[in-house]
Amino acid sequence: MIEIIITMIIVFFAGFVIVKSLKNSSKGKCSSGCSGCKAEKACSGKNNNTIK
């Protein structure tokens, strides 16, 4: 039983990460790997002043 529960948690987390990553990517944001990289703020989109 515990194996099933752990597996379900793992699968849920994996699914969440993939969906979140795809969602971020479609907005032109970095997936999880951009923190600390150059122009990080531009990636995070929080203060992203898009130039038209």
Add this chain to the structure above:
Amino acid sequence: MINVALLGNPNVGKTTLYNALTGSNQYVGNWPGVTVDKKEGFLSGDIKIVDLPGIYAMDTFSNEEKVSKKFLEEGNVDLILNIVDASNLNRNLYLTTQLKQFNIPIILALNMIDISESKGILINYKKLSEELNVEVIPIIAGKNEGIDKIEERLQKRKFHSPLDCDKYNFSSEKEAYKFIEKALSISITKQEKMEATITEKMDKWVLHPIFAYPIFILLMALMFELTFSWVGQPLSDLMDGFLNDILIPYVGNILSSTSPWFNSLIVNGIISGVGGIIVLLPIILVLFICITILEDSGYMARVAFMMDKLMRKMGLSGKAFIPMIIGFGCTVPAIMTARTLESEKDRKLTALLVPFMSCNARLPVYTVFAAVFFETHRGLVVSSLYLLGIIVAFLLGILFKNTYFKKDEEPFIIEIPEYKMPKVSSIYKQTKDKAMSFLKKAATIIFAMSVVVWFLSNFNIHGMVNEVNDSILASIGSVIAPLFAPLGFGNWQSAVSLLSGLLAKESVLASMQVIFSGDLSVILPEHFTTISAYAFLVFILLYTPCISVIGTMKKEYGTKLTLFSVFFQLIIAWIAAFLVFNIGSLIF
């Protein structure tokens, strides 16, 4: 709430001052063009500091200037904190005269006064303040000197608002510079310099028309040797030994009483997939430390200058070298940095060529394949891939220059900064950030992909399979594998690994770890020859970087250019790998 706009020329220390004031840890580089967007932080609860991109003037309408001008006009700014390079006031104060037009109080932060003094430039701050009718505060942002005085002024919240814009409204650039020269002749004393500065002495060699290039190649060779032979690889081998000889058997033993499928999910799926990537952390960090040292020292700005001739042949200005270099780290910010280029054609061409610069997400795949197939020439093979990316970008640049992106050449102006001793704290901070970012990626997207690949490689519609060739993954892989057969790696395992690499390049390796579930140094030679392994690496180097890059391209340049970029990269990767495999097979 008080809004403070932090403004100045490129590479005068705006972000260093911003970090010092706000306690933030934004990336600081010793080259121009690091800040491409505005960034906001707080000194205390209600003093907002906005770091704006570096600009030389307010009237040439580049993208950075648009951001700054728009913010000054609409941002409800209470104070302009104008940071200038004290050793180069003549040029820096041109922007100051333009900022005076906004009728907003200005504090002039004279940065790098230590360097100006070493150049024999002695500034009378009181006289300069009188001439410009602004408050002048001398600082050394890099050493945190004088920051307290700025903080104190901001905390007092009473700013001198002179309303004297007419006095500084010059009819021409010439008039403005005439005024600046007069103001400086009153407030500056120049001492006769006795000897050349360290920067001047070093630049005699580093920017020498002939010796500059061997010095560059020597430094790159040293960087790759440190990474792949002397430091990075041995540390990685130690971690790999710990993973395979201690951790995996230990966890396998603990889970021996659980169901075989659960044991396999944890050991072969998660630990092998994620662990196989984490053991490569030392290699990435050593390479990143080397690049950070080169950037912080001021050398990279000189490389951009050296590369102008080469970039021009590609139809780009030397300024495009900066996004290219950033592309060696991550393609997403590199494409964003292309915004700083003046011409639309330059921006688009740079965004199309940047993905060919080998981002560090590809490094884990290179490292493992190089260790398995090219043990004695690891550094050489990996550096050849980096070089190949540059050559492909160069050739395509020439092709585009003479076709779609035909344009008049524009002059290239770049600030050549003083050499600085890279600060240990800065290297530590950036390396720590990089390590955390890498580990976060391993714990999220690599973890998720390892789980997905494990499920797909262990199940089919009837349930769990005993043989991986009967799995869902094998069925998917078998459909696309024939596309890669002419490139020498027509096995389904490679095909699905490449597919997973679209989410993150490290996933290619994590997928292989999970699918093959064993020692890759033994299993990979069963599926690849030395030539097909190199062709595989060439494909990894040149095909579409990852889904984040696709999203960024779409956001910055629209669907049409993004689709073109994706298919164009796939075709180029296929052709290059085809040529490598077939020509290589004929020769060897």
